[in-house]
Amino acid sequence: MTTIDQTTSRPTQAVIRGVALALIGVAVCVAPLYLDTFWLRTGLTVASAAVGAIGLTILVGTTGQLSFAHPFLMAGAAVTYVTLADNPVNTAHLGLGLPPAAAAVLAIFAAGALGLAASPLASRLSGIYLGIATLSLVFIGQHILENWTAASGGFFGRPVPPMSLFGLSLADSPTPPVLLGVPLQREELLWYLSAAVIVVAWIAGRNVVHSRVGRSLAAVRDSEVLAATNGVNVRSAKRGAYIASSMFAGAAGVLFALTTGSVAPETFNLGLAISFLAMVVVGGLGSVAGACMGAAFIAGLPLLLQEFSDQLPLIVQTGEAGGMQASTATSYLAGALIVLCMLFEPRGLVGLATRGRSLATRALRRTRILTSRATHN
Amino acid sequence: MNAQLRAEQVTVSFGAVKALDDVSISVSPGGIHAVIGPNGAGKSTLFNVLSGVYPVTSGTVVFADLDVTKSRPHKLVRAGLARTYQNIVLGHVTVEEAILLGRHHLTRAGFLRCALRTPGARAEAKAARQSVHHLAEMLGLADSLHRIATELPYGDQKRVELARALAAEPEVLLLDEPVAGMNGHEKDEMTELLATIHARGDTTMVLVEHDMRMVLSLATHCTVLDFGRVIADGSPAYVASHPEVLRAYLGSAHAPREVTP
Ligand SMILES: Nc1ncnc2c1ncn2[C@@H]1O[C@H](COP(=O)(O)OP(=O)(O)OP(=O)(O)O)[C@@H](O)[C@H]1O
Ligand SMILES: [Mg+2]
Numbered sequence: 001m002t003t004i005d006q007t008t009s010r011p012t013q014a015v016i017r018g019v020a021l022a023l024i025g026v027a028v029c030v031a032p033l034y035l036d037t038f039w040l041r042t043g044l045t046v047a048s049a050a051v052g053a054i055g056l057t058i059l060v061g062t063t064g065q066l067s068f069a070h071p072f073l074m075a076g077a078a079v080t081y082v083t084l085a086d087n088p089v090n091t092a093h094l095g096l097g098l099p100p101a102a103a104a105v106l107a108i109f110a111a112g113a114l115g116l117a118a119s120p121l122a123s124r125l126s127g128i129y130l131g132i133a134t135l136s137l138v139f140i141g142q143h144i145l146e147n148w149t150a151a152s153g154g155f156f157g158r159p160v161p162p163m164s165l166f167g168l169s170l171a172d173s174p175t176p177p178v179l180l181g182v183p184l185q186r187e188e189l190l191w192y193l194s195a196a197v198i199v200v201a202w203i204a205g206r207n208v209v210h211s212r213v214g215r216s217l218a219a220v221r222d223s224e225v226l227a228a229t230n231g232v233n234v235r236s237a238k239r240g241a242y243i244a245s246s247m248f249a250g251a252a253g254v255l256f257a258l259t260t261g262s263v264a265p266e267t268f269n270l271g272l273a274i275s276f277l278a279m280v281v282v283g284g285l286g287s288v289a290g291a292c293m294g295a296a297f298i299a300g301l302p303l304l305l306q307e308f309s310d311q312l313p314l315i316v317q318t319g320e321a322g323g324m325q326a327s328t329a330t331s332y333l334a335g336a337l338i339v340l341c342m343l344f345e346p347r348g349l350v351g352l353a354t355r356g357r358s359l360a361t362r363a364l365r366r367t368r369i370l371t372s373r374a375t376h377n
Numbered sequence: 378m379n380a381q382l383r384a385e386q387v388t389v390s391f392g393a394v395k396a397l398d399d400v401s402i403s404v405s406p407g408g409i410h411a412v413i414g415p416n417g418a419g420k421s422t423l424f425n426v427l428s429g430v431y432p433v434t435s436g437t438v439v440f441a442d443l444d445v446t447k448s449r450p451h452k453l454v455r456a457g458l459a460r461t462y463q464n465i466v467l468g469h470v471t472v473e474e475a476i477l478l479g480r481h482h483l484t485r486a487g488f489l490r491c492a493l494r495t496p497g498a499r500a501e502a503k504a505a506r507q508s509v510h511h512l513a514e515m516l517g518l519a520d521s522l523h524r525i526a527t528e529l530p531y532g533d534q535k536r537v538e539l540a541r542a543l544a545a546e547p548e549v550l551l552l553d554e555p556v557a558g559m560n561g562h563e564k565d566e567m568t569e570l571l572a573t574i575h576a577r578g579d580t581t582m583v584l585v586e587h588d589m590r591m592v593l594s595l596a597t598h599c600t601v602l603d604f605g606r607v608i609a610d611g612s613p614a615y616v617a618s619h620p621e622v623l624r625a626y627l628g629s630a631h632a633p634r635e636v637t638p
Contacts (some may be wrong), residue, residue, distance in 0.1 A: 054569035204492040212477075212484050212502065215470070219478050222468025229428050231454035231545065232484030240488050 028195050030122040032188040033180055040187040041259070042303045047194035048255035049299035051278040053291035054205040055248020060277070061286030062209055064221025065122050066131035068273040072141035073111045075268035078160075081107035081254045082263055083151050085161045093158050094150045100164045108250035115246025119239040138273050145265035147213030157264025160257045162186070163193060168260070194255055198292075201248060201309045205288040208244065217241050219284075276300070278334045280339055284348030293349040297337075302330040381406065382427060382458070382549050382583070387436030389422055390607075396422040398605040400436075404549065405633045409575055409582045411613065414602035416624060420585040421463050423602065424553050426581070428460045429453050440549070455482050457548035461538040461555060463585070467526040472518055473509060475537050476528045479544030512540045516570065532563040539567075543574065548585045549581045556588060564588065566596060593617065601625070 013074050032040055050316035052070055086095030098106070120131045139304035145152035152158065162171035170189040177184045208214050216237050225235050257263045275298050283294025305326035309315040314323050324332075345351045381405040396419045402409045412420050417587055425431040426438060429450040440444035449556040458481070463590040465499055468473050484505055486498035501589045513519045516536045521529055526537050535555060555571065556564040568591050575582055575595075586592050590597060599616040601609040611618045616622055 208488060208492050211494075211498070212481065212486055212505070213488055213491045215478050216481055218470055218474070219468060219481075221465050222470075224452075225430055226466045227452065228450035228467060229460055230431065230541065231451045231477045232478075233449070235452045237567055242491075244488050340519050 023231065029192075030180075032184070032191040033182040036302075037187055038307055040191055042300055044187065044190055044194055044255070044326050045261040045303060046296050047198050048252045048259055049276075050292040050295035050359040051201045051255060052249050052252030052276060053283065053295040054201050054288050055245040055252070055274050055334040057240050057280040057283070057286055057288065058205060058208060058214075058217070058248070059199070059245035060280055061284075061291075062214060062221065063238065065216040065238060066127060066132045067245070068131055068270075068277065069115075069118060069134040069137045070252075071270075071272040072134075072137040072250045073249035074075045074112055074256060074272075075263075075265060076114045076143060077107040077111040077250035077253035077343055078257040078263045078268075079145060079309045081257055082158060082160050083318065086158075089159065091158070093153055102163060104163065107254050108247050110351065111253065112243045112247040115242040115249075116239065118246075119242035122242060124304050135270070135273065138268070138270055142265050142268065145268075148228045151206050152265050155264070155266065157262045157266075159262050160260070163190075163258055167264075190258055193258075193375045197255060198250055201251065202288055202292070205248070205291075209286065209288060213237075213240065235363075267371035275334075278338055282334065282348050284350035287347070287350040289346050289353075290350035293353075297349070298330070298334055301333065302326045304327055330351050356375025360368075378517075379439075380525040382440045383482070384423070384427060384438045385436055387423075387426055387438060389426060389431060389432045389435045397426065397433075397604045400602070400605070400607055402600050402607070402610075404581060404583055405598065406548075406581050407638065408597035409531075409595050411590070411599045412583065412585045412602065413592060413598035413599060413616075415619070417604075418602040419605040420602055421553055422582075422605075423553050424460060424585065426571060428458060428629075446567060449481070454545060458551070458609070459542040459547035459554055460551035461535075461542050463553040463557065465531075465534045465538055467537060470526060471523050472513070472526045472529065472537050473506070473522040476512060476518075476540045476544050477505055478510045479541040480508065482545060499621060509540075510546060512544055516540050524637075532559045534568070539570075547580060549583065551583045553585045554587065555584065555585065556591060564591065571595060589617065 029273070031043070035043070035103060040160075052074060054215055056067065056070055059067050081100075081103050083094050084096050084098045084106055085091065085100040088095040089097075096103075111321045118134065118137060122130055123132055162169050164170065168177065168189070170186060170193060172186045179188075179190075182188070216227060216232040219230060220234055220237050221243075227237065228234050260267075277295035279298045280291055281294070282292030282297060283292070303326075305312065305315050308328060314327055315329055341348050345355075383402070387397050387400045388395060398419075400419070400423065400424070402410075402412075404535065411484055412423060414420055420538065422431060426433055427440070429445050429448055429452075433446050436446075440453055440458055443452060443456055470478075470565060481581050481586045484501050485494070486501055490498040492540060494610075510519065510522070513522055516539065518533065518536055518540060521533060526534060529537065535558075539552070539555060542552075552571075559567065571582065571584075572595060585593070596613045599611065599613045600607055601619070601622050603621075608621045608625055609619040611619075
């Protein structure tokens with residue numbers, strides 16, 4: 001009997017990976033040409049959530065610092081972007097008329113600065129106390145923005161000036177750019193922007209987690225004494241994690257503002273904070289891929305349930321009686337999923353995926369052995 | 378030459394308990410300094426003070442011109458101090474990652490360079506990885522590099538901790554019970570390993586150990602603690618025959634031979 005390779009060899013894996021990545025890349029590029037507005041909007045919502053969740057998983061999962069502050073940071077970045085980019089002539093609010101791309105970059109840095117300002121909390125508090133302290137930031141942020149109407153638009157919010165890159169405005173236009181015969185309007189253009197941002201966030205997030213810095217953050221999570229006696233400056237490691245995580249939140253905030261087309265302080269509330277934690281827990285703490293899966297699940301599901309409520313049992317449109325609203329149903333599902341994760345698969349969706357993959361390779365190997373036996377008998 | 382590590386008249390109180398009571402110890406560079414004593418004598422507390430983890434109630438601690446009591450522990454690491462723990466602390470990481478942590482202070486890349494994987498950061502990471510693989514080879518951990526550290530057998534976990542401390546290329550290495558919980562064969566291996574590392578001549582070792590056979594075969598100097606006080610200090614042979622030491626061990630029902638906590 002000839003020998004059979006027991007594991008899928010490394011080059012094969014690399015090839016499979018490469019092909020899969022190429023397929024996903026092509027799919028993402030052609031998707032907006034075929035999808036309708038609903039699916040595009042869902043994709044955009046998930047993308048912005050995923051960028052934020054990648055940042056949060058670095059802070060909560062890798063560094064072990066419980067944080068509810070994400071909506072606060074997103075709000076900070078969103079309002080900064082709108083204020084910097086809005087044309088002072090046309091707006092009823094505060095506007096500086098900066099180029100939108102520059103405004104977006106500055107907004108991300110503004111979120112980083114907010115994170116830096118919040119980071120001393122983490123050197124004084126830990127665990128649930130830190131969580132509650134960060135939670136208060138959400139309320140403080142909302143309060144400030146609701147009252148500072150010149151910047152935030154107050155309760156009703158304010159419209160978001162469209163992004164503009166290399167002279168191309170990412171907005172609906174009577175003369176849109178055309179790709180393969182399909183006119184690219186606001187949603188399509190934002191789709192490509194979001195895809196680019198997610199790729200950058202994913203790569204940066206993974207690189208950090210698997211680097212010297214990522215190891216020092218994990219050491220801080222596992223034991224601060226361990227980290228410190230191995231040469232890690234615990235305070236500055238936490239500070240760095242806060243700043244980095246906040247910049248992801250900032251990018252998410254800008255994307256979110258661009259996607260929804262208007263920012264209102266009310267959006268960045270406690271519910272959003274909890275949703276973000278749910279994303280990183282459900283996805284698998286500390287995993288970048290998991291954060292994205294969690295975001296797809298937690299941010300995407302309510303939109304899907306809402307859209308297909310007439311075809312689903314128990315789910316009703318907002319305002320209707322005799323069933324559950326989509327957002328409520330998602331809360332239940334997310335809650336149940338978090339409990340199930342904690343009980344059975346602490347690594348979350350990413351853990352499930354790994355299990356699935358190893359089951360599949362084992363099954364594959366078994367069939368190969370069986371078939372080779374069959375041929376050799 | 379090697380950095381000096383010295384504690385003078387150190388007292389550490391936990392409420393009513395004086396874990397260390399007016400303890401002075403001077404570690405001479407290049408040697409293997411054993412710290413022995415019955416359970417609860419204050420050996421681990423002394424290590425925690427020397428590595429800057431515990432604050433002192435009174436007294437001074439100096440390492441390589443640094444005031445240890447006022448320095449945060451990572452500064453001491455940069456100055457050449459590394460340690461292992463009596464109760465293994467590894468965290469949920471692979472063996473390779475655990476050992477790489479030891480090289481933290483010898484590498485530089487920060488958030489931005491790590492996120493971008495700049496050529497410099499990559500070269501640095503590669504060099505760190507190579508030295509970790511080299512260490513793993515030396516400590517017989519090469520086959521376990523990609524396993525989760527806490528899932529290894531106990532003796533291997535102890536070796537991972539040693540590897541992590543060695544990865545920091547320390548001038549002074551504090552080892553809190555490096556062979557505790559090991560079987561006889563593993564102990565011999567570890568003793569030999571420590572002797573080999575020490576023979577290369579650039580690491581001063583301070584060693585807490587209950588195994589008197591190991592202490593006598595390795596140590597160049599020995600300090601005995603009992604109830605937080607130094608009761609004897611000198612060559613291992615001198616200390617082993619010191620009447621106070623014998624009394625301390627007999628009185629606490631632990632002979633200074635084979636005591637595993
Ligand atoms: N963090 C702490 N808080 C309170 N008491 C402590 C603390 N650390 C040590 N002690 C006390 O200090 C005394 C000395 O403990 P230490 O761990 O230093 O002893 P040891 O010599 O290392 O003992 P063993 O051989 O069991 O490891 C003990 O009475 C212990 O209970
Ligand atoms: Mg001890």
